[in-house]
Amino acid sequence: NAGVTQTPKFQVLKTGQSMTLQCAQDMNHNSMYWYRQDPGMGLRLIYYSASEGTTDKGEVPNGYNVSRLNKREFSLRLESAAPSQTSVYFCASSYGGTIGGELFFGEGSRLTVL
Amino acid sequence: GENVEQHPSTLSVQEGDSAVIKCTYSDSASNYFPWYKQELGKRPQLIIDIRSNVGEKKDQRIAVTLNKTAKHFSLHITETQPEDSAVYFCAGYNTDKLIFGTGTRLQVFP
Numbered sequence: 411n412a413g414v415t416q417t418p419k420f421q422v423l424k425t426g427q428s429m430t431l432q433c434a435q436d437m438n439h440n441s442m443y444w445y446r447q448d449p450g451m452g453l454r455l456i457y458y459s460a461s462e463g464t465t466d467k468g469e470v471p472n473g474y475n476v477s478r479l480n481k482r483e484f485s486l487r488l489e490s491a492a493p494s495q496t497s498v499y500f501c502a503s504s505y506g507g508t509i510g511g512e513l514f515f516g517e518g519s520r521l522t523v524l
Numbered sequence: 525g526e527n528v529e530q531h532p533s534t535l536s537v538q539e540g541d542s543a544v545i546k547c548t549y550s551d552s553a554s555n556y557f558p559w560y561k562q563e564l565g566k567r568p569q570l571i572i573d574i575r576s577n578v579g580e581k582k583d584q585r586i587a588v589t590l591n592k593t594a595k596h597f598s599l600h601i602t603e604t605q606p607e608d609s610a611v612y613f614c615a616g617y618n619t620d621k622l623i624f625g626t627g628t629r630l631q632v633f634p
Contacts, residue, residue: 441620450533452613452626453568460620469525469623500567510556510617515567 412436416501416516423491423523431486431519433501441506442484443513444468444476446497453500459484460506491523526551528616530625538633543601545628547614550595556617557590557597560624563610571612572599604632 416433423429435442444456445468455468459478473495475487484503488495501516527550537543549557558573574581574588574597581588585604590597601608609632614625 443622445624450626452530453624455621455623458620458622466621468621504622506620508555508619510558510622512558512570512573513560513568513622515569517567 414501414503414514414516416499416519418519419517420520421522423488423521425492425523427491428487428489429491429521430488431499431501431521432483433485433516434483435503435514436482437503437514438481439503439505439514440481441504442478443502443504444474444484444486445500445502446470446495447500447518448497456486456499488521491521493523495521496523497521526554526616526618526621526623528614528623528625530614530628532628533626534629534631536631536633537604539604539606541604543604543608543630543632545599545612545614545630546596547598547616547625548594548596549616551616551618552595554616554618557588558615558617558622559586559588559599560613560615561610562613562627568613601630604630606632606634608632 443458445453457476499519502513504513505511555576560568562568587600
């Protein structure tokens with residue numbers, strides 16, 4: 411039982427390059443999330459998906475796109491990376507809905523944009 | 525949308541003392557308030573949560589209180605131990621959207 415798996419764990423990009431962070435969960439959760447974590451800024455919500463086929467903007471969506479490929483997978487894409495996107499990215503999942511419930515996080519992906 | 529403010533940003537206590545972290549939220553429709561602990565280099569993990577129909581919840585040395593009228597909730601850790609040293613995040617939830625506070629770095633000195 412892997413929980414939430416995200417790849418890659420580390421990535422270095424040059425300004426303007428694109429990349430996709432992959433995330434998959436095996437807990438049959440409805441909701442999936444992408445957060446970024448910067449020192450002193452906490453965990454800021456980028457995008458979330460309440461169910462397969464739906465996505466919504468969070469607090470800091472600019473510069474990112476997402477795809478909820480199926481119930482298990484939720485990817486985050488940077489089309490043209492900028493140094494301001496250097497951060498640690500966490501994918502998470504939960505049962506969601508009106509009840510909410512525990513968020514299970516992946517191990518994180520450390521992205522550096524030069 | 526929801527905005528969660530958290531104080532203090534850093535907190536240092538002597539082992540055995542109590543620690544209190546406070547959060548306020550803006551969205552009166554938020555109905556679920558979890559607290560997460562993040563150790564250095566690790567992912568956040570849930571330590572306790574409270575729902576809007578409950579005023580207080582305890583789990584051994586940790587407790588959370590909620591004041592819906594004031595839109596305020598707090599984490600209380602008693603008899604702190606060095607292994608409690610970590611960053612703690614509060615959060616507010618309203619139908620699929622979970623917004624975190626900016627975190628409190630707790631240091632417990634032996």
